[in-house]
Amino acid sequence: MTPQLLDAASALTNPGSLLSPCDEILAPYDLEVSNSSAEGYRALGLANGICNAALAEFKPDYAVVSHVHVINGMGVTLGDSIIGLTALVAIKTQFPHIFFTIYRPAHAPGYVKSLYELAAPLLGSVIDLPVKLDELPYNGLRIDLGNHLFWPKFASLPMIDFFLDAMGIKADEIPAIDKRNHWLQELVLPRPQALEGDYVLLCPTASTPVRSIPAAMHKDFVEILWERYRLPVAGFGAIDHPLYADLTSHAPDTADFLAWIKHAAYLVAPDTAAIHIAAGFNIPTTAFFTTIAPDLRVRDYPRCKPVSLPVPELKGIQASNRESDMELVGRAYRALTIDTDFSGFA
Incomplete structure (x- = not known):
C-alpha cells in the first residue's frame, strides 16, 4: 500500500x-x-x-x-x-x-x-x-x-x-x-523527606483549565481537607493557606512526583495523571470530571470515588481555556456540597 x-x-x-x-x-x-x-x-x-x-x-x-x-x-x-x-x-x-x-x-x-x-x-x-x-x-x-x-x-x-x-x-x-x-x-523511587507523618495531597491542576479545579476554590479545598482529616495538606503549586505546604521544590523530577503520591494518605484531583498514579499505589482518591465520563478513566480503580460535574455543554472537550467554558466549570464546582464522610462530594 x-x-x-x-x-x-x-x-x-x-x-x-x-x-x-x-x-x-x-x-x-x-x-x-x-x-x-x-x-x-x-x-x-x-x-x-x-x-x-x-x-x-x-x-x-x-x-x-x-x-x-x-x-x-x-x-x-x-x-x-x-x-x-x-x-x-x-x-x-x-x-x-x-x-x-x-x-x-x-x-x-x-x-x-x-x-x-x-x-x-x-x-x-x-x-x-x-x-x-x-x-x-x-x-x-x-x-x-x-x-x-x-x-x-x-x-x-x-x-x-x-x-x-x-x-x-x-x-x-x-x-x-x-x-x-x-x-x-x-519502580525504584525516592522517599519524600519534606513532611513528617501522614498528609493529604491536593493536585488541583490538570493539563488544561477546563479539566482543572478553579484556582479560586483551591483555598476552600485545603480548608475542607483539613477539617475532614486533620492532616497536613500538600500539593504542587502555590495556595495561600496557612495549612498548606507547596512541595514543588521537593519534587524536581517525575520519580519524586510519583513518590509523593505513593506515600499520601488521600488524594484529591481532577481528571489528571495523579489519579492514575494513585490507583497504581492503591491510594484512596476523590476525582472530579468535567468533560469526560468517569468510566472512561477510572472504571477499574476500586479506591477512587469519581465525581461527575454537571456541565453537559463541555462533554468531550479535550482542552479549553475559553472564558465561557471556565465560567461553566466554576459554577459547577461552586454548586458542590460536601458529603458526610468526605469520601467525595455530593
Whole structure:
C-alpha cells in the first residue's frame, strides 16, 4: 500500500505516524512543536505490513512473538503514558518472553520522558524518533499508535481498553486487576523527606483549565481537607493557606512526583495523571470530571470515588481555556456540597 501524501494540516491530525521524504518515521507531535514544515510527509499507514488499529483491526499471536516494536507510543502526556504502559505490562504479564521497543516523540516533555526511562527495565527499550522505516525488521510485529488523540475510539472507550485495542488485544482478555497501573509499585523511587507523618495531597491542576479545579476554590479545598482529616495538606503549586505546604521544590523530577503520591494518605484531583498514579499505589482518591465520563478513566480503580460535574455543554472537550467554558466549570464546582464522610462530594 502506497503511503498517502499529506498537506500540513492533515499531517498534524493524521491517525498514525508520518513518513518523511527520506523514509524516516516521525511523530506528528514533533513536527508541531518544532514548527517544522510538513511538506512531502506521508501517512505511515499500513506500509510494509505495519499494524494500525485505527485503520484496520489486527489480532497478533503474542504467544509466538518475541519482539514488539511500538511506534509512537504512548502519547506525550503523563496520564496517557501511564495507561498505555499499563497495557504493555498487561501483555507482558501474560507473555513474559516479549521484549518491547518503544519509539517515542523526541520532543515529548522531559517529565514524560523520565517516566519511560523508569519503566524501560520492565518492558524493554525506548528509542527516540525519527528512525528509518527499514530499521524496523520486516518480519517483526510493528504496531503504530501515533497521534492516538485523533483516533475515533479514543473518545469512546475507557482509556485502558483503547490502548489494549490498539495493541490488538480485547479488553475482556485482561483481568481488571491488571488495568490498575500496579506496575508503578515496581519502580525504584525516592522517599519524600519534606513532611513528617501522614498528609493529604491536593493536585488541583490538570493539563488544561477546563479539566482543572478553579484556582479560586483551591483555598476552600485545603480548608475542607483539613477539617475532614486533620492532616497536613500538600500539593504542587502555590495556595495561600496557612495549612498548606507547596512541595514543588521537593519534587524536581517525575520519580519524586510519583513518590509523593505513593506515600499520601488521600488524594484529591481532577481528571489528571495523579489519579492514575494513585490507583497504581492503591491510594484512596476523590476525582472530579468535567468533560469526560468517569468510566472512561477510572472504571477499574476500586479506591477512587469519581465525581461527575454537571456541565453537559463541555462533554468531550479535550482542552479549553475559553472564558465561557471556565465560567461553566466554576459554577459547577461552586454548586458542590460536601458529603458526610468526605469520601467525595455530593
